[in-house]
Amino acid sequence: MIRKSLTVLVIDENHIRASIIEAGLREAGHEQVTVVHDVAGIARRIAEIEPDVIVIDLENPNRDMLENMFQLSRVVKRPIAMFVDRSDQASIEAAVEAGVSAYVVDGLRQERVKPILDMAISRFNAFSRMARELEEARSELEDRKLIDRAKGILMRSRGLSEEAAYALLRKTAMNQNRKISEIAQSLVTAAGLLDPGES
């Protein structure tokens, strides 16, 4: 028996994450994938596309609107329920933890949907990891800039060498059990208060 391929609708306001999901679906052989970033006019789009599976990010505040639309089911062919089988508690938990939810046309068999959901979960998690790493790199860069400015202040005001200025920051941080960047921030703030030209 030849199975009709599933039609998948991805609703995600985050363009980058949506394209990562879309790429994942296409790699898995799903050709009928539609991505929507903005829920304006979504009822008409759903009526046109008639998706078998809808993947949506949990940050989306329009879930209540979508669920209401599914329940009224005037625009959607058949009622849609979240997940195929609510006995699959582990999947549901993994999805909510990853920040993704799925709605599935009633009657669709679980083994056909599970790979889609699993893929979405892993890609959502990968995206979060990437975003976190990016944020860490950004804050590390900012810390380094802050420490450089604090070193400059110490070098000018106390006539220290760069190494001595850094050693002083480091020693103070250790004594106060704080991060060097925190000491640097305090110093830059204090210097700014004492001399508006230095900030």
Add this chain to the structure above:
Amino acid sequence: MAAEHQINAGFMPLFDSAVLVAAKEIGFAAREGVDLTLSRETSWANIRDRIAIGHFDLAHMLGPMPIACNVGLTPLASDTIVPFSLGLGGNCVTVSTTLWAGMAAHGALPDLDPARAGKALGALIRERANAGRDPLRFAVVHPHSGHNYELRYWLAACGIDPSREIEIVIVPPPFMADALAAGRIDGYCAGEPWNSASVVAGTGHIATVKATIWKTSPEKVVGVRKAWAEKHPEALSALLRALHHAARWCQDPANRGELAALMAQPSFLGLSPALQMPILTGHLALGGGAELTVEDFFLPFGKAANFPWKSHALWFYTQMVRWGQVKHSAAHMALARDTYRPDLYRAALKPLGVALPGANAKVEGALTAATPVGSAGASLALGPDGFFDGRIFDPDRIDDYLAIRDWAMPTS
């Protein structure tokens, strides 16, 4: 003192989450040995899901939502109980300035009178229909919400069929003002501060309020996963006592400034403290320079506001039946009645020696004035609790209530 109880709770950015927020931030929870973690959510669906899978033990919920879960109206529902109500009133019906101008031309006045506003709206709707124009579109926050039911109740009593003569859509509360300003909707029923937000923006006019459609009527509740409550009765009792003290603090006019500043913080509502004041004082700017003070506009504590009346649960149930969301049956009605748990509220608060209602349910709409119902030593006032159309809801005569076909008030 290390906290004895860890409790995770979800909330939506609405002012009536204040009692939960104050319990955490002002220290009432800590004083009861509860380490309360609050997580802001973006949809009621997320709150329902996170309760179901155990991320949250309890949450700020729309009053009808736990009933909808228990009678099986929602996907991924879990048994949810209501041992505490987060307040009475607090919602408004806000319309666009264009719609208000049309209503005013048909006799609406800036007095929040539901009957007068509804009559004017009905006349305008028929005029539009005769001219072949599209029906007006109103938004509510959720199908299983006090907002949806009070909007429909108001319209139907004014002779407008909310299922045919207007369109009702769902819009998340923080988006209401934008949707109204952009003309995507003509009006909405939502909690504060999302009505005052439209008035301040100059794009909306408050037409009527929940506190005049049905005085001292139920709104948000604390919904608790039943399995958690059964496993942790002491944690729940401790939390309910903390919420009781927090609610009393929220009601005290001396704390308004501090509460407004607290709720204004980015992690809660992220709107100016000034925008938090109308719900606290009941003094509303209606739009176009009109102002009015509404008695009992929002009660986080007074008039037994925190008591989970079974008659409130049953009234919500009758509205679910009335608007075709659930089929009436003895089993469904029992599920709705058992959702609200005054027994747990009473058990938790008994050691405090505060006044507690003796009954679990009351006839809604029977009190035309504030009425003392003091139990020994401590006094308690209830009401007025009237519906604007003068109807009475007797929880012992639900079949009669559901049998009513003609809800329209006699036209004068």
